[in-house]
Amino acid sequence: MRIDNDSEWVFTDDQGERLSYEALRYQTKVACAAAGVEYRGMHVFRHTFATNCYYKGMDVKILSKLLGHADVNITYNIYVHLYGDGFEEMYSALVR
Numbered sequence: 001m002r003i004d005n006d007s008e009w010v011f012t013d014d015q016g017e018r019l020s021y022e023a024l025r026y027q028t029k030v031a032c033a034a035a036g037v038e039y040r041g042m043h044v045f046r047h048t049f050a051t052n053c054y055y056k057g058m059d060v061k062i063l064s065k066l067l068g069h070a071d072v073n074i075t076y077n078i079y080v081h082l083y084g085d086g087f088e089e090m091y092s093a094l095v096r
Helices: 021-035 044-056 061-067 070-077 078-082 085-095
Strands: none
Touching: 044 061, 044 070, 061 070, 061 078
16 A cells, blocks of 8 residues: 555555555554554544544535535534534544
């Protein structure tokens, strides 16, 4: 796996082609093991991205569109509700 600044893809193989989901998942598991971090699945990146965007002040309608949600309520129910449920404590643990 490599990061290619000239590619439209973030993660590519040695030939500059997009990594398959399975290859990216495998590489992520390898990286987590090397870092001593528990692998929690690939979807955690989506949640982290969305939560950080909202926390930094992104309008929830724009965030919803970026995530591909058909309804902004989906975004509210999955991500925004975290703020009332001990979000600050959870966020602090993530950014330490």
